Structures are given as C-alpha cells and as structure tokens.
Amino acid sequence: MSTTPVDSTVTGLANPYEDLEAQLRGYAIKPADPAYDEARAVYNGMIDRHPAVIVRCADAADVVACVRFARQHSLEVAVRGGGHNAGGLGVWDGALVIDLSLMRGTTVDPANHVVRVDGGCLWKDVDHATVPFGMAAPAGTVASTGVGGLALGGGVGHLTRRYGLTVDNLLSADVVLADGSLVTADTEHHPDLFWALRGGGGNFGVVTSFRFRCHDVGENGIVIAGPVFYDIADIGDVMRWYREFLPAQPRELNGWIGIARVPSIPLFPEEIHDRRVCMIIWSYTGPHADAERVLAPVRGFGNPLLVGLQNMPFTALQSLFDPLVPAGLQWYWKADFVTELSDEAIEIHRKYGEAIPTELSTMHMYPISGAAQEVPTGDTAFAYRGGGWAGVIGGIDPDPANAQLISDWAKVYWEELHPTSAGGAYINFIMDEGPERVRASYLENFERLARVKAQYDPDNVFHINQNIPPAAD
Ligand SMILES: Cc1cc2nc3c(=O)[nH]c(=O)nc-3n(C[C@H](O)[C@H](O)[C@H](O)COP(=O)(O)OP(=O)(O)OC[C@H]3O[C@@H](n4cnc5c(N)ncnc54)[C@H](O)[C@@H]3O)c2cc1C
Numbered sequence: 001m002s003t004t005p006v007d008s009t010v011t012g013l014a015n016p017y018e019d020l021e022a023q024l025r026g027y028a029i030k031p032a033d034p035a036y037d038e039a040r041a042v043y044n045g046m047i048d049r050h051p052a053v054i055v056r057c058a059d060a061a062d063v064v065a066c067v068r069f070a071r072q073h074s075l076e077v078a079v080r081g082g083g084h085n086a087g088g089l090g091v092w093d094g095a096l097v098i099d100l101s102l103m104r105g106t107t108v109d110p111a112n113h114v115v116r117v118d119g120g121c122l123w124k125d126v127d128h129a130t131v132p133f134g135m136a137a138p139a140g141t142v143a144s145t146g147v148g149g150l151a152l153g154g155g156v157g158h159l160t161r162r163y164g165l166t167v168d169n170l171l172s173a174d175v176v177l178a179d180g181s182l183v184t185a186d187t188e189h190h191p192d193l194f195w196a197l198r199g200g201g202g203n204f205g206v207v208t209s210f211r212f213r214c215h216d217v218g219e220n221g222i223v224i225a226g227p228v229f230y231d232i233a234d235i236g237d238v239m240r241w242y243r244e245f246l247p248a249q250p251r252e253l254n255g256w257i258g259i260a261r262v263p264s265i266p267l268f269p270e271e272i273h274d275r276r277v278c279m280i281i282w283s284y285t286g287p288h289a290d291a292e293r294v295l296a297p298v299r300g301f302g303n304p305l306l307v308g309l310q311n312m313p314f315t316a317l318q319s320l321f322d323p324l325v326p327a328g329l330q331w332y333w334k335a336d337f338v339t340e341l342s343d344e345a346i347e348i349h350r351k352y353g354e355a356i357p358t359e360l361s362t363m364h365m366y367p368i369s370g371a372a373q374e375v376p377t378g379d380t381a382f383a384y385r386g387g388g389w390a391g392v393i394g395g396i397d398p399d400p401a402n403a404q405l406i407s408d409w410a411k412v413y414w415e416e417l418h419p420t421s422a423g424g425a426y427i428n429f430i431m432d433e434g435p436e437r438v439r440a441s442y443l444e445n446f447e448r449l450a451r452v453k454a455q456y457d458p459d460n461v462f463h464i465n466q467n468i469p470p471a472a473d
Helices: 018-023 036-040 060-072 123-133 147-153 191-197 232-248 288-300 314-318 343-353 400-420 435-456
Strands: 027-029 053-056 077-080 096-099 106-109 114-118 170-176 182-185 206-213 222-231 253-261 276-284 310-313 330-338 362-367 389-397
Touching: 018 027, 018 060, 036 053, 060 077, 060 096, 060 170, 060 206, 106 123, 114 123, 123 147, 123 314, 147 206, 170 191, 182 191, 191 435, 222 232, 222 288, 222 314, 232 253, 232 276, 232 343, 253 288, 253 343, 276 288, 276 343, 310 314, 330 400, 343 362, 343 400, 389 400
Parallel strands: 053 096, 077 096
Antiparallel strands: 027 053, 106 114, 114 206, 170 182, 170 206, 222 276, 222 310, 253 276, 253 362, 330 389, 362 389
C-alpha cells in the first residue's frame, strides 16, 4: 500500500478540518480529542494505528464530503465498517477514516423478503430486523462482524450451503465513488461495478446502503444447531467421515469443522474444559418435521465428548460465539481455500491441534458448497466456486505478551498446510500477505476486477484494503 504525504495546507492550520466539519451531520475526532484512542481502536488488539482524523459519518452526504475533502488535500482514505478486519484495514496511519458506525439503520420488507441495511450495520442489526419475520440474509458466524467488510468480501456462514454466499444475495448497493458521486449498482445499473462489489472488497467505493434478499430460516426463525466435540485423537476418523458425509446431505444442514480447545465456561461440562478437540458446528435450518431424520447421523457418529445440538432462535445461533471473542483480543490469521480435505492435510491438523497454544486459538473450515458452488466463477467477483472450504487458522489470546506465540503457531501450521490447499485465500481471512496472494484469491476474475477498478477508481483512492490496482491502459 502506498503512503500519500499529507498536504501541508491541511496540517499547518489550527483546525485543518474546519471546512469539512462545517459540512457534516456527523462529527470528526482528531488526535487531541479524548475520544480519539477509543475511536482508532479496532477489533484486533494487535492493531495500533494513528489516523489523521476519524469522521463519524451520519449519512451518504457526509461520506461524499469526506471523499472530496480527502482528495482535495491528498489525504489517504480508510473506510471503517464493523472494524473486524484481521489486518485492521478500517484504520490507517495518517489517513482520513470514513467511520460508518453511526449508520446502522435497517428497513425490512417481509412481504418481499428484502432488507435494506445502512453501510455501518453489524450483522446483529440485520438479524434483529429480519429474524422476527422468520427470515435472514446469509451472513457469517459472529454477530458483531460488520456487514460492509463481510458482504463485500464474499460472506461465508451457516446459510452458505442452503442459500449461497452473502454476495449471492446482494440485490443492490448505494456507493460513493472515488470522484465523490453517489450511484446505485445492481444488475441493470452499473453492472460491472455491481459484479465487482460482490467479492472485490472495499476497492470500488464506500457502500452507504445494501439491499439483501432474505430467506426463511427454520420455523418462525427457530433452528436446530450447536457444536459436537470429539477428542483431538479422533480427528482422522471425524474428518474423513465429514468430508464424505456433508456433500451428500440436504442443504438445510450446514456444518463447519475445526480444531479448538473447549472454552472453560459453565456452558460446557467441567471435565472437558480446555480439552483439545475436533469440533463441528452444525446448523439445521429446514422444516422441523424432518430434523430428527437429518440430524440422527450427526448425533450418532463416533464417540463425541459433547453433542450440543438444540433448538434456538437464529439470532442465538448467529451470536453463539460473540461472548467468547470480545473486541480487543490479539488475533493473528492465516488462510487458504481448500478444495480437498486430504489425508495428508488431516494429519497436519492433528499435529497442530494437539499443540494449540492458547485456549482461544483455533482453525475453522467453512463449506463453500451447495448453493454457493452452483454460481459460476465469472458471475461474481468471488472466484472460488469449485466446492470445498474457506479455511482459516486463528492464533488468538487476550494477552499481548502471547502475540508472538500465537503468531508463530499460526505461521508454521499454515506453512505446512498450504501445499495441500487450492492456492488462494478468502480475502476476509487474510491479514497483509502482499499483492500475489490477493491476485491468487481471484483466479481468472482478477483481470476484470483490475479493469473495473480502472474505470471507477483510476487513482486508487480506495487502496486501504486487499488492494486491486487499476489496470494500466
Ligand atoms: C470474530 C470474527 C468472526 C468472523 N467470522 C466470519 C464468518 O463467519 N464469515 C465471513 O465471511 N467472515 C468472517 N469474518 C471475517 C470478516 O468478514 C472480515 O473481518 C471483514 O473484513 C469484517 O468486516 P468489517 O466491516 O467488520 O471490517 P472493517 O475492518 O471495518 O472493514 C474491512 C474492510 O472492508 C472495507 N469496508 C467495510 N465496510 C465498508 C463499506 N460499507 N463500504 C466500503 N468498504 C467497506 C474496509 O475499508 C476494509 O477494507 C470474521 C471476523 C471476525 C473478527
């Protein structure tokens, strides 16, 4: 990422942001303000960046004012949605941060199964709006994640097999472009931009509003879900069974698999606290009359330490893990797409599963199969449509003193595992891995993305992201 020098005509003034502030319905937070440290903090406690100014925008007009001001004064622009990005791409040293956290309104249209969502919403805002009507927009697995970053990168979660990725359910987006104009992109208007937004991340502009298609989940929003834990010693049998079993099941059943240590919380029996496990988080969102038939093999396989499946509102499933991972922990992520869960890979998972360094460190593999696999690679910017999983290794711990320990574990685990992968990685699961990894994540879609970038952001104003440089003429 390039660093643009800050214009001295801005920095030399007593309040260089006076002109900008006069245009805002929201407000600006500057380094001397008491709120600055709280405002520059993001979800990953490893990130410690000092923006020039953080503008809490109230509406699209505020966003336009920020983009124009930043360009006029040669300030770099960072865009903050939910602030969850592992690499902390919502904030940047010396940048003007367009902070969307005040923009969290939703409008639900139950009759047409559509929800309109402001650009700064978290997924819990969306679930709150839709689940009382028995429906949801496909999202991820943690409710405090921002809609903006997750949706623009792809969006894998509990509903992927049944209803596709989040991008597969995007109907339209209102976008402030690099020239300060505001457009609506959908299949008929700015179709290239709409294509690029569905997986291309924050490269193309600031999305101030998303419209998503919603789908029925469970019965009146009640689903059957929860974890099944197996001792790590059983990981070979479990993963070999799972890789054959899941693709043959109805799409109402989703199950993502991983390794973890059982959290030492009252929710789980004390005798399994801190046990190293292979876990599958199952969710069944279909008709309840069929649930027992579908779930019987899930409950019955192997020698589980715990079968935690139960009825719950879809909102509870979406927020199941939120209490375990509050903001401010140390996170180090490495990721890959995985087409085949090979025997060789399983042995590597066993090795690093036995050596998980801290209680929260983990590895997850989220299926990108079923409905998500049916969408041709060229239909959206999100490219890995060949089935398989989005895998992520997360070294996680509250204590900054363990930052090296968790990073080292994730790095060596990934280095050994990477040759068994499909090559690229889900851009929302990587930190700063350089341009070649970004290119690899888009396969043959990369060149088209670079062309759309050249059309909509030729000066690469929006480059604090997994950057796609504009194609040369
Ligand atoms: C605990 C946790 C669980 C997660 N689980 C899942 C999961 O289950 N499935 C999944 O797919 N991902 C998951 N993720 C990854 C998540 O998708 C990414 O971290 C994503 O970048 C978060 O988006 P955000 O808006 O919160 O982040 P931010 O840090 O605010 O932004 C991330 C990037 O998106 C851009 N951006 C954000 N909002 C906008 C907008 N409105 N317009 C333009 N650009 C924008 C930013 O500029 C930045 O480049 C998880 C992350 C965490 C930390």
